Amino acid sequence: MSAVQPPQAAPLWNHTPESLKAELDAVLASARSKLDAIVSLPPSERTFAALAELEATLSSRGEPLTFYQNVSTDGELRDASEKAENALKEFGIEREMRVDLFEVLKDASTRTGPLSGDSEDARFVEKVLLEGKRAGLELPEEQRKELELLKKELSRLCVTFQKNYGQEKGKIAFSVEELEGVPPPVVSGYAKREDDAKCELTFRPPDIMPLFKYAKNPETRRKAWEAYESRVAVNEEIFDSVLAIRRKIADLLGYDSWADYVTEVKMVKSAQGVHDFISDVESKLLPVGKRDREQLLALKEEEEGADSTEFYMWDWFYYDRLYVERTLDLDDALVKEYFPVEVVVPTIMKVYETMLGVEFVPLSNDVDKGDVWHPDVQRFALWDSRGDGFLGYAYLDLYPREAKFPHAAVWSLVPGFTRSDGSRSYPVCAMVANLAKSTPDRPALMTHASVVTFFHEMGHVFHNILSKTKYSRFDGTSVANDFVEAPSKMLENWCWVPSVLEKMSSHYKTKEPLPSELIEKIVKSRYVNVGMSMLRQLFLAKYDITVHTAKEPENYTKLWNRIREDTSLVKGPAIDAPGQAAFAHLMGGYEAGYYGYTYSSVFAADMFRTVFAKDPLSPQAGRLYREEILRPGGSRDEMDSLKAFLGRPPNAEAFLEQLLGAPQ
Known part of the structure; x- marks a missing residue:
């Protein structure tokens, strides 16, 4: 497939703060113009098609603009992206509060007549009209205006909250002695302060989680946890x-x-x-x-040599890990040696290729040309290996950096949908993660928990890529919120299947897969x-x-x-x-x-x-x-x-x- 040109160009990631704002202004101006056109249609021409087209355009052009705040190294671009998200959310509120639009859509529903109850068209109409009622469009005007102001303020606050969370830059420092028990390769990767030679940790998972899991000194864990909770x-x-x-x-x-x-x-x-x-x-x-608590308390008493009657949050990761090691003789640090990122990631992709009948085709990534937003990012075109053609684009942004979203998540950047002329808009999505980077002593390695997380997030990628709906609002993970995690949580099971564990493991030195006895212990630890x-x-x-x-x-x-x-x-x-x-x-x-x-x-x-x-x-x-x-x-x-x-x-x-x- 690598020689075949995808029918849709990939997005360009070459925005500046100025060009992003200009693009946003153009998107919003066009959207407002289209809304005015919809409500001015004569009754005989009122349908839901124009609204569906508007929704698809807003998502396709708007979502990439809001994404930069999670991944860009440019602070001004992140700020512009955050403002874009605020503006788009405010426009969404403005749109959903338009009574004239709601009346047009109700009229269109009446004129359309009954639709097949299980059709996507019928579901679209049902959802749009329900949204109007839930938006308060049947309230008196004074209450509607109050509601609109409240929604805009709510949107602004939520964006600010997420920005503070995603761009948190706190650090905490400990001496090498205070970090006793933390694996030496991890300690060697910590930044060292010049004034007192203490190790400086961020609150990002690759830094802080090894401390919680391995630091023997409970006072170290307590201080770290209190700071982490308050970060x-x-x-x-x-x-x-x-x-x-x-x-x-x-x-x-x-x-x-x-x-x-x-x-x-x-x-x-x-x-x-x-x-x-x-x-x-x-x-x-x-x-x-x-x-479980009684078992861990007994272990704590044995370890700390005291009458331990309380179990604290900073005890959990440490004693859970120790309990697994003691009862199953399972060393998490040893398991990690079998999961180098350079092996695990392509192997997991191969597992998905086999199971789902898809093919990942790597693409060139020239940052200067706007192919990707950072040199670490990998970009792929996805094709159907069973002959169903091009499926969409996926990006993997796997390593931590300052001001980047701190955990693992998948963003739908361009939805898949059917255009008014019958052609397809193909989906584009990105997985953002924070896997540990290589150290001077060894390549980048993944804990088994990180492997599970990666497999889970890839499930969201494929929910976006392999969905095929008429309307953008139903694309991919646009399902009921209490179902959206079900497909990906199901896929976590693969990380506990012996044959799959063997397939995606390779010791970073010997290149040997996980031995059967270690696999058995991993499975028992679940x-x-x-x-x-x-x-x-x-x-x-x-x-x-x-x-x-x-x-x-x-x-x-x-x-x-x-x-x-x-x-x-x-x-x-x-x-x-x-x-x-x-x-x-x-x-x-x-x-x-x-x-x-x-x-x-x-x-x-x-x-x-x-x-x-x-x-x-x-x-x-x-x-x-x-x-x-x-x-x-x-x-x-x-x-x-x-x-x-x-x-x-x-x-x-x-x-x-x-x-x-x-x-x-």
Whole structure:
């Protein structure tokens, strides 16, 4: 395929702050002009086609402009990108608050007549009209104006919160003695301060996680954790303000809470449904979590030589790792030696190629020509290896740098959709990660957890690339928020399959794959301390749904620490550190939706066991997955996609068996 020219050119990444603003101004001017044209159409010509075209154009031209803030090394360009996101969100609010447009669309719906209930056209009309009602367009004018102002302020605050989180530059320093236990290759990679020769760490995962997992001195871990939890304290007041505005908006729209407003359009349907789900899972996990805690406390007492009755957040990573090493004789640092980035990444891509029938074709990356936004970035054209032609473009931006988004995520940059002339717009997406870079002593290596994360995020890439919908609003991961993680969480299972582990491992010195006895230990480690691990997820979900159903404001920092201790069975610092100020999910579209990670895990477990467990690399199973889960995107009800894939309605049996270790 490498000699075949893709039918669509890749985006150019050569914006300056000035050209980005000019492009933004042109996009918004064109969009406003098209909206005015839509509402001025005579009744006989009113359809939904013009709105669909406008949505697609806004996404295709606007999303790349907002992406720079996550990856650019140019501070002025990041600022311009952030302003672009604010402007586009404000325009989105302006658009959704146009009563004249809503009336035109209602009229178009009446004139169109009944559509097939399961068609993508019918779903588009249904969603557009529901959005109008949820936007408050049936409210009196005075309340609509108040609502619009509140939404714009909410948008601005969320963007600022995310900027503070993504561009956090905090550091903490320790002496080599204080870092006792941290693997020497990691310590050698830390920056050294000139004045006192202390090692200086950022709060990015490659720096801070080895400290949490290996530093023997509990005081070192405590200091690091308190600083880590407080690293974005500047967001504490913003968090309070955002929740206050969300309560006002929910009240104006007639919802009991912001959570009820959000969940109305999700699979779970209501805030009470979220509470019930969390309560049910917590009741089943609590005995397992308490057992895990007792085991770890015993190990802590043995290690620290004291009567250990408390288990702290800064104990978790250290003793979880130590417990695995002691009980399974599994050394995480040794496992890491078998996962060099240069081997793992292309092998995982090859696994996806085999299973899903695709081909990655690497492209040249000249930064000066605008091929990519940074020299580290890899760019690929994706083709269907079964003859279905070009699929889209994918970018991998894998290594940390200052001011870059600090974790792992996938951005849809250009949606896939069908143009009005019947031709295709092909999707473009980017995975951003922060894998450890090479050190003077060894090449870049990945922990097994990083391998799992990479496999997961590649799942989102393929959800975007292999979706094929008529409308851009249904493309790829544009599904119900509590289903969006299910496909990728299902794909994490591949990282625990012995044959796949062997295939993607190669010791950085000997080039030998993981030996079978080490693979067996890795597989056994999957559900070690799973009770406490899952209770941590439920703490985050419970905090999220609690703050978004509360009727009155409270001290959200104290609430964060109280719910964590009550739910996840670990104590936090003596000071109430504002960990919620770094809970970026709640400002990035997951508010009242964090439960979705656990909720979607139920579907993920069922999907894997039912279709893939017998042969995870089966092309036939991969084809079914492409057709029934990825291809529809959000163009049909998620439950219908699950039923088509499973051959029946989903259930929680596989999920509970995984967590509790025995049939329920």
